[in-house]
Amino acid sequence: MNARPLRLSTTSPDFEAELSRRLHWSAETDAQVEQVVADILADVRVRGDEAVLEYTQKFDGLAVASVSGLELEQRELKNAYHGLPVQQREALQAAATRVRAYHVAQKRATGESWSYRDEMGTLLGQKVTPLDRVGIYVPGGKAAYPSSVLMNAIPAQVAGVEEIIMVVPTPRGERNQLVLAAAHVSGVSRAFTIGGAQAVGALAYGTKTIAKVDKITGPGNAYVASAKRRVFGAVGIDMIAGPSEILVLADGTTPPDWVAMDLFSQAEHDELAQSILLCPDAAYIEQVQQAIDRLLADMPRAEIIARSLNGRGALIHTRSMQEACDISNRIAPEHLEIASDDPHLWEPHLRHAGAIFLGRFTSESLGDYCAGPNHVLPTSGTARFSSPLGVYDFQKRSSLIEVSEAGALALGQIASVLAHGEGLQAHARAAEMRMKR
Ligand SMILES: NC(=O)c1ccc[n+]([C@@H]2O[C@H](COP(=O)([O-])OP(=O)(O)OC[C@H]3O[C@@H](n4cnc5c(N)ncnc54)[C@H](O)[C@@H]3O)[C@@H](O)[C@H]2O)c1
Ligand SMILES: N[C@H](CO)Cc1c[nH]c[nH+]1
Numbered sequence: 001m002n003a004r005p006l007r008l009s010t011t012s013p014d015f016e017a018e019l020s021r022r023l024h025w026s027a028e029t030d031a032q033v034e035q036v037v038a039d040i041l042a043d044v045r046v047r048g049d050e051a052v053l054e055y056t057q058k059f060d061g062l063a064v065a066s067v068s069g070l071e072l073e074q075r076e077l078k079n080a081y082h083g084l085p086v087q088q089r090e091a092l093q094a095a096a097t098r099v100r101a102y103h104v105a106q107k108r109a110t111g112e113s114w115s116y117r118d119e120m121g122t123l124l125g126q127k128v129t130p131l132d133r134v135g136i137y138v139p140g141g142k143a144a145y146p147s148s149v150l151m152n153a154i155p156a157q158v159a160g161v162e163e164i165i166m167v168v169p170t171p172r173g174e175r176n177q178l179v180l181a182a183a184h185v186s187g188v189s190r191a192f193t194i195g196g197a198q199a200v201g202a203l204a205y206g207t208k209t210i211a212k213v214d215k216i217t218g219p220g221n222a223y224v225a226s227a228k229r230r231v232f233g234a235v236g237i238d239m240i241a242g243p244s245e246i247l248v249l250a251d252g253t254t255p256p257d258w259v260a261m262d263l264f265s266q267a268e269h270d271e272l273a274q275s276i277l278l279c280p281d282a283a284y285i286e287q288v289q290q291a292i293d294r295l296l297a298d299m300p301r302a303e304i305i306a307r308s309l310n311g312r313g314a315l316i317h318t319r320s321m322q323e324a325c326d327i328s329n330r331i332a333p334e335h336l337e338i339a340s341d342d343p344h345l346w347e348p349h350l351r352h353a354g355a356i357f358l359g360r361f362t363s364e365s366l367g368d369y370c371a372g373p374n375h376v377l378p379t380s381g382t383a384r385f386s387s388p389l390g391v392y393d394f395q396k397r398s399s400l401i402e403v404s405e406a407g408a409l410a411l412g413q414i415a416s417v418l419a420h421g422e423g424l425q426a427h428a429r430a431a432e433m434r435m436k437r
């Protein structure tokens with residue numbers, strides 16, 4: 001099996017068009033997926049538990065008599081944790097500790113209430129409150145993702161969310177013990193073995209057994225993405241996460257094998273995942289291609305990797321590192337590695353990426369599991385305007401205003417003029433009444 005990412009050069013007159021074609025991704029808006037999802041959601045909304053049961057049997061081959069039969073008891077989560085081999089239990093605990101520490105720091109920096117008084121003694125501020133109940137979607141169709149349990153549940157817990165409901169499909173009823181154990185260490189309140197659009201619908205509308213949530217977070221396949229987009233409004237959502245992406249900016253100083261493996265690491269998620277290398281050194285690009293050829297045969301998921309690299313991968317020769325940075329900013333990748341001896345030279349030039357990994361020792365995969373920052377990140381160029389999943393996704397903000405007597409006089413004059421200008425008499429009088437004391 002060969003993996004030959006598309007070779008591009010920025011000096012080619014067709015470069016822009018070829019790059020755009022490579023970046024284009026349409027599965028998310030596939031009309032057939034949309035219709036299937038619309039039907040499932042409508043059905044779950046009307047028939048609740050009954051519909052959830054039927055779709056779980058149909059898509060996951062899991063048949064039980066009632067939705068409570070799909071609930072994982074807290075005891076089972078705890079037993080899964082204690083039943084893990086010691087090495088796995090310690091790794092899970094170490095990852096959870098680091099992810100928690102990062103999100104606690106994030107809350108301290110960005111997630112606290114604040115206020116001040118103006119010169120007339122009027123109090124102005126913002127009150128931050130956690131959401132009451134959230135649903136976290138943990139993908140489970142083609143692979144199990146205990147790390148995604150941590151990345152969703154821990155920031156919710158740190159934010160102070162009271163009830164965290166986890167959904168995770170378990171094809172043919174096979175329960176992944178690491179996923180269950182991760183739910184135990186990260187404070188999941190209730191967990192159900194359901195997935196796809198039916199799980200999103202159950203969380204968004206509520207059923208007899210599953211309580212309606214305020215927000216749904218977490219990644220998933222095209223069915224999950226489409227369902228999340230459709231239920232937005234009935235509930236909040238974090239983002240629509242597409243297939244994984246990695247972009248490596250290399251100056252030729254990192255061993256080519258390391259870079260090849262980093263490209264594989266996202267390609268192995270999905271045939272639609274995207275791995276791109278940008279480098280000003282043509283000979284180095286050739287060495288990375290040779291490393292790909294040599295290392296691929298040994299990869300258990302070689303077929304998925306090859307499909308991903310052949311269909312969506314690219315090795316791009318640039319005129320300079322600066323030009324590579326400019327192209328990276330246009331792509332706005334989910335994960336951006338700066339494979340350079342001097343990553344801090346280039347980091348100030350990089351503005352759009354879900355997560356930036358600096359230097360040759362920072363493989364993206366460390367971020368997926370245990371560095372600390374969240375691995376649920378904006379994809380498909382949405383890093384231009386959105387951010388990683390974080391504590392802030394599980395909080396909301398209310399403005400606080402307490403006007404002093406002197407403030408009522410000063411603000412009343414401004415409000416009165418503007419309210420009359422808008423022809424809104426009640427607004428004007430409400431302000432004016434407070435000026436007369
Ligand atoms: N961005 C991240 O942080 C992150 C993390 C982990 C995984 N991922 C991505 O999440 C995705 C997970 O996908 P997955 O498929 O393994 O699991 P999934 O849980 O997202 O989807 C499985 C569900 O899809 C539904 N489904 C499957 N075929 C269907 C059909 N024909 N009609 C209706 N519904 C159908 C079923 O209900 C099934 O339960 C992958 O693309 C992976 O790369 C992203
Ligand atoms: N790279 C994925 C996010 O794009 C997250 C993940 C989970 N497990 C391994 N990787």
Ligand SMILES: [Zn+2]
Nearest residue numbers: 265266269368
């Ligand atoms: Zn990954």
